[in-house]
Amino acid sequence: QKEVEQNSGPLSVPEGAIASLNCTYSDRGSQSFFWYRQYSGKSPELIMSIYSNGDKEDGRFTAQLNKASQYVSLLIRDSQPSDSATYLCAVRARQLTFGSGTQLTVLP
Amino acid sequence: NAGVTQTPKFQVLKTGQSMTLQCAQDMNHNSMYWYRQDPGMGLRLIYYSASEGTTDKGEVPNGYNVSRLNKREFSLRLESAAPSQTSVYFCASRKESVGENTIYFGEGSWLTVV
DSSP states (O other): OOSEEEOOSOEEEETTSOEEEEEEESOTTOOEEEEEEEOTTSOOEEEEEEOSSEEEEETTEEEEEETTTTEEEEEESSOOGGGOEEEEEEEESSSEEEOOOEEEEEEO | OOOEEEEOSEEEEOTTOOEEEEEEESSOOSEEEEEEEETTTEEEEEEEESSTTOOEEOSOOTTEEEEEOSSSBEEEEESSOOGGGOEEEEEEEEOOBTTBOOEEEOOOEEEEEO
16 A cells, blocks of 8 residues: 555546545654645645644645545635646655645646 | 755766766755656655755665765765666755744756666
8 A cells, every 4th residue: 555645637627616636645643744736847836734634725725634534635726727737645754755646637 | 045956957877877966955954855756656755864964765765875965965876877767856855843844846857867
C-alpha cells in the first residue's frame, strides 16, 4: 500500500462546478497535511495546509481532514480554467510524502 | 528575494557520466531537500538535510550523493548516471520552527540520461 494515495485521474469538470480531490494516507502518526498545485513544467506551489480535523476554507478552496478515516480532501468551488493543473496531496509524519497527483481539467 | 535557486535547468548526460545539481536558498532555512519527479509517481525524496553538516537518505537514495556545503547550499551528485535517473529534480527548503511548515521549491532541473 502506498503511503499517500490520491484518486486516479484525470478529472474533468465544467467551468463553475465544484472539483473534488481526495487523498488517503497510511501513517496514523501523520500530523500535517498539504495540497500543492503544479502547472505543467512548473514546480509545486502550496495552496492549502491543514492540521486538525474538520474544514479549512481559503477563498474558493476548502480542505477537509478526517484523521480517524485517514482521509484528506480538497474542494475547489466555482472552478476556473486557470485551476487546470495537477494537484498533489502531501502528508508529513517523519518526512513529507507526496501522492502521485490528480490531473484536473476545467472545461470552459 | 530569489527563494530557492537550482542549476542547471536542463542537462543531457551520457550513461556513466557524472554531474552535480546545485541548489541554494536565501531564506535562512535549516532544512533542505532533493526530490525527483517521474510521470505518475509524484515527488519522491532522494536525500534531505535537517541542518548544516547533516544529511540523511530519503526514499530513493541509490545512485546519488549529497553535500550540505553550508546553510545556503545543498548539492546533489550523480557519480555514474544511468537512464533510470532521467527525471525532473526539485530542490526545496523549509524553515524548522513552530507554525512554519511550508516547503519552498526551486524551479526544477530536467535531466535526461541517454
